Amino acid sequence: MPPDTLPRIYLAGPDVFRPDSAQVFARLKAACARLGLAGLEPADDAAPGTAALQGDALAQRIYEGNVARIRAADGVLANLADFRGLEPDSGTVFEVGYAIALGKPVAAYGVPPGSYAARVGAARDCAPDGQGVLRERGDGTMVEGLGQRLNLMLARSVGLADSPEDALRLLAERLGLRT
Structure with a gap:
């Protein structure tokens, strides 16, 4: 398949901030190419001018460029x-939500195993209340405890995989490609 006819995958994430x-x-x-x-x-800084x-x-140009790339993409990693x-x-969460609103498949990686509630409970001072709901001790804020690896709005809207390669395979399948 010629490169200009391949399904396009927008690569979302904080990787743009990394020195490498x-x-x-x-x-x-x-x-992506292997699949x-x-x-x-x-x-973020590739647009002319x-x-x-x-x-x-500059912020507006970056926003417009990334939104245009998501619209032009067939899916989002x-x-x-x-x-x-x-x-x-x-910013990545916004891009995921925007792609989902456009009806594009999204697959994600980088999420540790286990539940979000367990990670929050290990990092913050939390305790279960009288009904067994995990809450932050300082202000009583509930920690979402539905067993999801992320907030349910993300966990239920994207396909979660353990690596970028696995997430790309999931996207390829959702786009009807054989992997």
Whole structure:
């Protein structure tokens, strides 16, 4: 299949912030290619004329570029690893939700095994209340305890896999490709 006709996969995740982001995206694109997919990395600084932009203008260009790439993609591969805390990168979560709203399949990786509640309970001062609901001791906030690896809105809307390669295979299957 010619490269311009391959299913396009938007590569979402906080990898754009890594000092080795070029190598990370090269590996992800190579993994896509092995499955007959074309990886689309975020357009954070690749748009023409971006070098002269700053502040709000640059932020708007990045936003518009990434939204356009998601719209042009056939599916999304999302790195939902914890980022600066116990939750995935908020920008990546937005991209996942946007893709789901557009009806595009999303597969994700980077989520540790076990439940979100267990991870929160290990990292924060929590205890079960009288009904057995896990709550943060400081303010009584409930910790979602439905056994999901992430917040249920993410866990139920994406296919979770243990590696980028497994997530790409899941996406390829959802796109009707043989892997």
